[in-house]
Amino acid sequence: MSDKQYVFFFGESERSDKALLGGKGAGLNEMTRIGIPVPSGFTISTEACNAFNELGKRFPKGLTAQVETSLKRLEEKAGKEFGSSEKPLLVSVRSGAKISMPGMMDTVLNLGLNEESIHGIIKQIGNRRFAYDAYRRFIQMFGNVVLGIPSNRFEQVLEDVKEKRRVRLDTELTAEDLEEVATSFKEIVKEETGEFFPEEPMKQLYMAIEAVFNSWNNERAIVYRRLHNIPSNLGTAVNVQTMVFGNMGADSGTGVGFTRNPSTGEKEFYGEYLMNAQGEDVVAGIRTPKHIGDLKKEMPDVYEKLTRIYEKLEKHYRDMQDIEFTIEKGRLCLLQTRTGKRTAAAAVRIATEMVSEGLISKEEAVMRIEPERLDQLLHKTIEPSAKYDVIARGLPASPGAAEGEAVFTSDKAEELGKEGKKVILVRTETSPEDIHGMAAAQGILTARGGMTSHAAVVARGMGKCCIAGCEDIRVNEAKGHFSAGERVVKEGELITLNGSTGEVILGGVRLVEPELKGDLQTILSWADGIRSLGVRANADIPRDAKAAKRFGAEGIGLCRTEHMFFEEDRLPIVREMILADTEAARRTALDKLLPMQKADFIGLFKEMQGLPVTIRLLDPPLHEFLPKREELMVEVALLKAKRGDKDLKEKECLLARVEDLHEFNPMLGFRGCRLGIVYPEISEMQARAIFEAACELKKQGLDVKPEVMIPVVQSDHEVKLAKEIVDKVASDVMKKYGVKLKYAVGTMIELPRACVTADRIAEHAEFFSFGTNDLTQTTLGFSRDDAGRFIRHYLDKGLLEKDPFAVLDQDGVGRLVRIAVKKGRKTRQNLKIGICGEHGGEPSSVEFCHRTGLDYVSCSPYRVPIARLAAAQAKLKES
Numbered sequence: 093m094s095d096k097q098y099v100f101f102f103g104e105s106e107r108s109d110k111a112l113l114g115g116k117g118a119g120l121n122e123m124t125r126i127g128i129p130v131p132s133g134f135t136i137s138t139e140a141c142n143a144f145n146e147l148g149k150r151f152p153k154g155l156t157a158q159v160e161t162s163l164k165r166l167e168e169k170a171g172k173e174f175g176s177s178e179k180p181l182l183v184s185v186r187s188g189a190k191i192s193m194p195g196m197m198d199t200v201l202n203l204g205l206n207e208e209s210i211h212g213i214i215k216q217i218g219n220r221r222f223a224y225d226a227y228r229r230f231i232q233m234f235g236n237v238v239l240g241i242p243s244n245r246f247e248q249v250l251e252d253v254k255e256k257r258r259v260r261l262d263t264e265l266t267a268e269d270l271e272e273v274a275t276s277f278k279e280i281v282k283e284e285t286g287e288f289f290p291e292e293p294m295k296q297l298y299m300a301i302e303a304v305f306n307s308w309n310n311e312r313a314i315v316y317r318r319l320h321n322i323p324s325n326l327g328t329a330v331n332v333q334t335m336v337f338g339n340m341g342a343d344s345g346t347g348v349g350f351t352r353n354p355s356t357g358e359k360e361f362y363g364e365y366l367m368n369a370q371g372e373d374v375v376a377g378i379r380t381p382k383h384i385g386d387l388k389k390e391m392p393d394v395y396e397k398l399t400r401i402y403e404k405l406e407k408h409y410r411d412m413q414d415i416e417f418t419i420e421k422g423r424l425c426l427l428q429t430r431t432g433k434r435t436a437a438a439a440v441r442i443a444t445e446m447v448s449e450g451l452i453s454k455e456e457a458v459m460r461i462e463p464e465r466l467d468q469l470l471h472k473t474i475e476p477s478a479k480y481d482v483i484a485r486g487l488p489a490s491p492g493a494a495e496g497e498a499v500f501t502s503d504k505a506e507e508l509g510k511e512g513k514k515v516i517l518v519r520t521e522t523s524p525e526d527i528h529g530m531a532a533a534q535g536i537l538t539a540r541g542g543m544t545s546h547a548a549v550v551a552r553g554m555g556k557c558c559i560a561g562c563e564d565i566r567v568n569e570a571k572g573h574f575s576a577g578e579r580v581v582k583e584g585e586l587i588t589l590n591g592s593t594g595e596v597i598l599g600g601v602r603l604v605e606p607e608l609k610g611d612l613q614t615i616l617s618w619a620d621g622i623r624s625l626g627v628r629a630n631a632d633i634p635r636d637a638k639a640a641k642r643f644g645a646e647g648i649g650l651c652r653t654e655h656m657f658f659e660e661d662r663l664p665i666v667r668e669m670i671l672a673d674t675e676a677a678r679r680t681a682l683d684k685l686l687p688m689q690k691a692d693f694i695g696l697f698k699e700m701q702g703l704p705v706t707i708r709l710l711d712p713p714l715h716e717f718l719p720k721r722e723e724l725m726v727e728v729a730l731l732k733a734k735r736g737d738k739d740l741k742e743k744e745c746l747l748a749r750v751e752d753l754h755e756f757n758p759m760l761g762f763r764g765c766r767l768g769i770v771y772p773e774i775s776e777m778q779a780r781a782i783f784e785a786a787c788e789l790k791k792q793g794l795d796v797k798p799e800v801m802i803p804v805v806q807s808d809h810e811v812k813l814a815k816e817i818v819d820k821v822a823s824d825v826m827k828k829y830g831v832k833l834k835y836a837v838g839t840m841i842e843l844p845r846a847c848v849t850a851d852r853i854a855e856h857a858e859f860f861s862f863g864t865n866d867l868t869q870t871t872l873g874f875s876r877d878d879a880g881r882f883i884r885h886y887l888d889k890g891l892l893e894k895d896p897f898a899v900l901d902q903d904g905v906g907r908l909v910r911i912a913v914k915k916g917r918k919t920r921q922n923l924k925i926g927i928c929g930e931h932g933g934e935p936s937s938v939e940f941c942h943r944t945g946l947d948y949v950s951c952s953p954y955r956v957p958i959a960r961l962a963a964a965q966a967k968l969k970e971s
Contacts, residue, residue, distance in 0.1 A: 116188025357441030486562025502529020649950020764804020
């Protein structure tokens with residue numbers, strides 16, 4: 093027998109270690125230790141799962157012996173025997189990873205039932221209907237989870253029997269009906285597998301354990317892990333637990349609850365329950381459950397015990413708990429406690445209120461909020477005064493607002509999502525197989541299910557708007573429509589969901605921008621008091637700058653001046669400048685652009701007065717401002733066919749210039765500082781616009797802090813030459829206005845050569861800003877525009893852990909950043925260094941920037957709060 097311990101009996105592990113026991117196992121172990129009534133059981137560790145996968149789907153040495161020893165202990169505690177025809181022990185087999193993944197992995201209940209033990213259950217309980225209800229559930233779950241038989245095969249049989257008996261609910265079926273169902277289920281197993289349903293209880297148990305191990309790598313679990321950035325090497329634990337039954341009649345039931353409201357964060361016991369039901373019935377949405385408050389009237393003693401338990405658990409864990417409970421013949425048992433999933437709004441409120449209650453510190457509160465999930469609070473909501481057509485109401489399962497085309501399958505949602513369309517996934521109820529469609533949708537609407545149904549829990553975790561249990565609608569997925577009273581909404585029609593009220597709205601509704609206020613403002617102010625990394629925003633126009641300040645940006649880290657050139661009144665002038673044959677003609681066009689650029693910069697400086705504004709000189713290739721080569725060629729050919737058309741000569745000249753500027757690889761072509769080196773008059777015009785704007789405002793008494801950034805440099809010579817142009821213009825303008833102005837000239841580090849020669853570049857550059865979008869492209873050799881075709885395959889095969897354009901590649905790109913920081917500061921000790929790629933708003937990349945010693949990150953305005961929180965967490969992790 094191996095010395096390695098893989099199996100842990102509840103309550104006997106000194107540390108309730110989630111990494112080893114999984115979240116569910118750790119909770120069961122800890123609850124047993126602190127005296128909460130938990131049915132006995134044992135946990136097979138995540139290490140056993142990982143060993144099973146490493147050994148090619150074989151149990152590691154010693155595991156079966158440890159399982160059998162623990163099963164004997166269960167039999168002794170229960171006074172029952174596994175598989176006995178007299179007093180049979182039945183168990184549940186449940187998954188439980190370190191990080192909660194609701195509905196993604198598999199569970200088998202009532203395991204141990206067979207043609208002999210069913211009679212023992214009938215004798216023991218004296219309830220034949222209950223016994224066959226448990227048996228048909230077991231065969232279906234085992235058939236689906238372990239044998240891989242589609243669940244709808246079983247569901248159809250059940251529906252047929254209900255229709256034949258003219259009943260609506262499972263609870264209305266008799267013992268004879270359920271026995272017939274169980275027999276039919278066994279026939280399905282024989283048809284689908286070619287073998288009889290396994291009768292031997294130990295064989296059932298080992299097959300179920302294998303199935304739970306295998307479910308760690310099922311498709312929906314992989315998709316969920318990818319969406320939530322959960323490592324694939326954690327594995328799942330398996331919990332084997334004595335069954336307790338909530339479906340033994342009117343004095344039995346099952347439910348789920350949260351110690352606070354997971355949607356709003358309000359301090360209230362929040363949950364649902366069903367009488368005469370098993371646990372899966374509540375989360376599956378098969379019947380619409382009752383509010384937990386009704387249990388106080390229905391079973392006051394049980395409710396009082398439950399209240400005492402949930403309060404004890406919250407104080408013990410110092411966080412909001414998600415609990416599952418079963419009532420068997422009036423006896424209350426807890427089956428699970430775990431840190432409850434919650435919306436971002438709820439997370440923020442719970443964290444701040446727990447600080448007020450003295451449960452946690454401000455630092456713990458800041459660490460409790462996942463920065464990425466603040467995104468939920470930074471999106472639009474329905475304009476309060478808007479008028480709209482409400483066609484149905486359901487349960488407000490996940491707040492916010494979402495609009496999109498109604499679709500009725502997850503595949504369709506994914507397909508349209510890839511095309512860039514906004515969709516609302518409408519289902520009778522969702523199941524774990526819908527995970528890809530839920531990820532693609534803006535919001536989710538279900539006809540059945542409660543506030544703790546699969547749809548609700550997963551949507552809250554994803555930050556998606558969700559309305560569940562909308563019994564006002566009837567969904568016909570086959571025909572692609574849903575009806576609400578006399579209204580019929582077809583696939584493709586626009587609908588809006590108000591996840592805060594449960595309203596389903598026909599058509600679109602005016603949405604409004606979010607605001608930073610209340611608890612969120614409190615959390616962010618605490619974060620600002622902790623972090624040392626600055627946070628700026630990427631903004632090109634005053635409107636973006638205004639939003640950036642509203643979200644707490646401490647300056648502009650990137651203003652892309654080329655974005656100003658694409659406006660309708662400017663594009664003809666830009667083209668005139670590009671098509672010019674001489675420097676004089678080019679300067680004439682640039683003189684027309686000067687006042688426009690100057691006005692842009694005045695607007696930005698006014699919005700950000702007192703804060704630094706980093707302005708990047710023209711970066712993209714000139715051909716981007718011209719018509720597409722292929723389209724022009726077609727136009728010229730058509731004009732030639734007409735003969736003598738007055739526009740022909742003009743179009744031919746334009747085509748000739750486009751041909752002249754055409755590049756096979758524009759990303760590595762005539763762009764960035766190369767434009768200013770070949771056409772210094774372009775850089776001169778932009779510098780003049782910057783400094784004239786700054787000097788005019790300085791004369792008016794405004795504090796202006798311009799920083800001029802030279803793009804796409806690969807050598808110190810390029811920086812020196814570009815800086816000389818900027819410095820000369822700055823000197824001339826300050827002299828003209830009689831103003832002294834503090835400014836800085838730096839560079840954007842986007843090329844590997846710039847990183848490894850950063851010590852020489854820093855002799856001329858007063859600041860570095862890493863353009864990690866381009867640095868990622870040039871380091872990995874991946875085109876951001878084309879990599880989408882193959883990156884998903886790289887992620888699926890484990891060749892990449894994350895999309896490098898979303899999450900900074902710390903091993904490759906990050907190493908170059910560290911080299912540049914070290915070399916740059918060796919030359920210039922006070923060198924200011926930031927990052928201005930979109931990685932600047934991604935939490936793990938922000939943490940990297942903190943560890944690497946950068947001064948600031950810059951990201952889009954709506955990700956500024958995310959960066960502020962991530963920067964504080966990085967500081968706290970360090971200490």
